[in-house]
Amino acid sequence: xxxxxxxxxxxxxxxxxxxxxxxxxxxxxxxxxxxxxxxxxxxxxxxxxxxxxxxxxxxxxxxxxxxxxxxxxxxxxxxxxxxxxxxxxxxxxxxxxxxxxxxxxxxxxxxxxxxxxxxxxxxxxxxxxxxxxxxxxxxxxxxxxxxxxxxxxxxxxxxxxxxxxxxxxxxxxxxxxxxxxxxxxxxxxxxxxxxxxxxxxxxxxxxxxxxxxxxxxxxxxxxxxxxxxxxxxxxxxxxxxxxxxxxxxxxxxxxxxxxxxxxxxxxxxxxxxxxxxxxxxxxxxxxxxxxxxxxxxxxxxxxxxxxxxxxxxxxxxxxxxxxxxxxxxxxxxxxxxxxxxxxxxxxxxxxxxxxxxxxxxxxxxx
Amino acid sequence: xxxxxxxxxxxxxxxxxxxxxxxxxxxxxxxxxxxxxxxxxxxxxxxxxxxxxxxxxxxxxxxxxxxxxxxxxxxxxxxxxxxxxxxxxxxxxxxxxxxxxxxxxxxxxxxxxxxxxxxxxxxxxxxxxxxxxxxxxxxxxxxxxxxxxxxxxxxxxxxxxxxxxxxxxxxxxxxxxxxxxxxxxxxxxxxxxxxxxxxxxxxxxxxxxxxxxxxxxxxxxxxxxxxxxxxxxxxxxxxxxxxxxxxxxxxxxxxxxxxxxxx
Numbered sequence: 355x356x357x358x359x360x361x362x363x364x365x366x367x368x369x370x371x372x373x374x375x376x377x378x379x380x381x382x383x384x385x386x387x388x389x390x391x392x393x394x395x396x397x398x399x400x401x402x403x404x405x406x407x408x409x410x411x412x413x414x415x416x417x418x419x420x421x422x423x424x425x426x427x428x429x430x431x432x433x434x435x436x437x438x439x440x441x442x443x444x445x446x447x448x449x450x451x452x453x454x455x456x457x458x459x460x461x462x463x464x465x466x467x468x469x470x471x472x473x474x475x476x477x478x479x480x481x482x483x484x485x486x487x488x489x490x491x492x493x494x495x496x497x498x499x500x501x502x503x504x505x506x507x508x509x510x511x512x513x514x515x516x517x518x519x520x521x522x523x524x525x526x527x528x529x530x531x532x533x534x535x536x537x538x539x540x541x542x543x544x545x546x547x548x549x550x551x552x553x554x555x556x557x558x559x560x561x562x563x564x565x566x567x568x569x570x571x572x573x574x575x576x577x578x579x580x581x582x583x584x585x586x587x588x589x590x591x592x593x594x595x596x597x598x599x600x601x602x603x604x605x606x607x608x609x610x611x612x613x614x615x616x617x618x619x620x621x622x623x624x625x626x627x628x629x630x631x632x633x634x635x636x637x638x639x640x641x642x643x644x645x646x647x648x649x650x651x652x653x654x655x656x657x658x659x660x661x662x663x664x665x666x667x668x669x670x671x672x673x674x675x676x677x678x679x680x681x682x683x684x685x686x687x688x689x690x691x692x693x694x695x696x697x698x699x700x701x702x703x704x705x706x707x708x709x710x711x712x713x714x715x716x717x718x719x720x
Numbered sequence: 721x722x723x724x725x726x727x728x729x730x731x732x733x734x735x736x737x738x739x740x741x742x743x744x745x746x747x748x749x750x751x752x753x754x755x756x757x758x759x760x761x762x763x764x765x766x767x768x769x770x771x772x773x774x775x776x777x778x779x780x781x782x783x784x785x786x787x788x789x790x791x792x793x794x795x796x797x798x799x800x801x802x803x804x805x806x807x808x809x810x811x812x813x814x815x816x817x818x819x820x821x822x823x824x825x826x827x828x829x830x831x832x833x834x835x836x837x838x839x840x841x842x843x844x845x846x847x848x849x850x851x852x853x854x855x856x857x858x859x860x861x862x863x864x865x866x867x868x869x870x871x872x873x874x875x876x877x878x879x880x881x882x883x884x885x886x887x888x889x890x891x892x893x894x895x896x897x898x899x900x901x902x903x904x905x906x907x908x909x910x911x912x913x914x915x916x917x918x919x920x921x922x923x924x925x926x927x928x929x930x931x932x933x934x935x936x937x938x939x940x941x942x943x944x945x946x947x948x949x950x951x952x953x954x955x956x957x958x959x960x961x962x963x964x965x966x967x968x969x970x971x972x973x974x975x976x977x978x979x980x981x982x983x
Contacts, residue, residue, distance in 0.1 A: 421851070424851050424853065495872065499872045499873040499874065500871075500872070500873075500874045501849065501874060501905050502849075502851070502852070502874065504851065504852040505852060505871075505874050508861055508869075508871045509871045509872060512871055513871070520862075520866065521861055521862030521866065522862045522863065522866060524862075525862050548860075548862070549852065549855070549860050549861060549862040549863075550852050550853045550855075550856075552862075553852050554852065554853075627873075627961075628873055628909075629904070629907065629909055630909065630910055630961070630962065630963055
């Protein structure tokens with residue numbers, strides 16, 4: 355109701371101004387207004403174009419952690435990586451691609467699935483995390499077992515419950531494929547297809563999956579957007595209650611923490627399975643909250659269906675455990691106290707982290 | 721004191737002179753080569769896959785897979801100096817299923833008289849975190865390292881031994897030892913990197929241009945299950961990335977013995 359009314363008022367105001375002007379100026383003004391409306395519409399609805407512009411660091415982001423000197427992102431390398439990411443050839447029976455579980459329109463997660471289905475309908479151990487802003491990550495996997503993006507893809511390719519293949523077989527299939535040898539040639543200067551090239555091409559695509567164009571980013575970069583007063587209230591609360599872990603601008607400090615969610619699979623000890631330190635039991639990496647409104651269900655278990663479930667968890671659902679983060683131990687209980695009004699504005703703020711330009715970017719689409 | 725020193729210096733001179741009588745003086749600017757032969761054994765028997773070996777009165781084992789990495793090879797000269805093989809040419813995977821992998825060829829070694837060999841059983845920590853482009857040959861996860869790599873915890877398996885064991889109560893139970901752990905990337909973690917030195921006893925490894933001696937080193941698998949801190953195959957049939965793996969690594973560090981040198 356409210357915005358409609360305002361618009362009407364604006365239109366009436368403008369009309370009265372327009373009428374009071376001479377005819378030629380009138381035409382001129384109308385054209386300008388139409389043009390402005392047209393171009394701004396185009397900007398907000400039309401995702402960035404298909405043109406490859408290389409990797410660049412968004413103004414409000416820190417320097418990436420990925421070593422680009424070892425694997426410079428080129429258009430040919432990126433396009434090869436993209437083709438591989440979307441190609442079921444990486445799986446044993448040709449049914450599963452990376453993109454089966456990492457779907458662009460949900461920030462490269464599998465929206466709606468607590469766990470994902472790999473080959474032979476086997477379930478993954480954990481909820482599928484987004485593939486976004488990989489260039490800034492130091493740890494991969496929710497327990498941080500992998501430290502180099504280039505080494506990551508061996509996991510899904512060879513995991514019996516994801517793609518079930520062997521690296522050697524994948525390389526062989528690619529070598530015998532009608533297109534791949536020449537695509538490797540374009541990307542790396544010869545038709546050789548080996549482990550290094552396969553992994554580096556996949557990295558090049560994933561490195562380009564940068565999400566930095568949400569409303570939040572536009573506010574931060576002073577690109578003409580501003581928070582509503584509710585969003586601003588939510589942001590202020592976020593800075594007080596959440597930002598110590600979900601640190602700006604990537605919305606994670608990449609620490610491993612137990613945030614008190616119910617243990618679904620006691621065998622999955624999280625960080626402790628890597629460090630073998632009992633203090634790390636049931637600790638998982640703090641996830642980024644970018645595009646969080648689009649990546650439900652939540653947590654490594656995928657047992658939280660909505661953001662409101664998550665906030666209820668923080669305010670009143672936390673389960674005690676010896677490794678629960680000490681910041682959640684408060685005088686009369688556990689968690690982060692939040693009123694329903696606070697939850698409402700926090701949710702509105704979390705929605706400002708949604709980046710449609712990223713999820714609809716044709717450059718990243720199949 | 722000075723007298724003692726002179727005496728020592730003289731005796732060294734005499735000793736080295738005496739060996740010079742039979743061999744030309746090693747000229748470290750010249751290079752020779754060497755073949756190191758790993759002879760896997762089970763007790764006093766030659767080891768074979770799929771063959772049943774008797775561990776003790778009640779347990780027999782049949783091994784299906786036996787592999788280990790040997791890297792960072794160093795030759796210790798009897799004069800106290802060392803020759804460190806160039807790192808990049810110093811990674812080997814000894815695979816019981818492929819006889820050719822059990823002899824490793826070392827080249828461009830400075831002439832000298834060497835008294836022992838040292839190596840890492842496994843992969844050093846720097847290599848364990850190296851970029852994918854430096855993981856070639858036996859370190860290529862699409863190739864020979866295929867079953868010697870933990871994808872979920874980026875790291876090489878240093879030592880793999882698996883198969884079946886039989887006791888009076890249980891027939892053909894599987895056992896599996898996959899031991900690795902390079903010490904952690906940015907926080908200390910499980911470290912099973914073992915540097916092993918095999919002294920040649922009274923034998924001398926003479927590296928000379930144009931000669932290729934063979935050094936035989938035996939690796940007795942039964943060592944794991946015998947003696948102090950023996951691994952009980954019944955109590956711990958499966959050991960992988962876990963604190964207990966340290967015990968297995970401590971045992972395999974003692975399984976190498978000098979055999980012989982053939983000039």
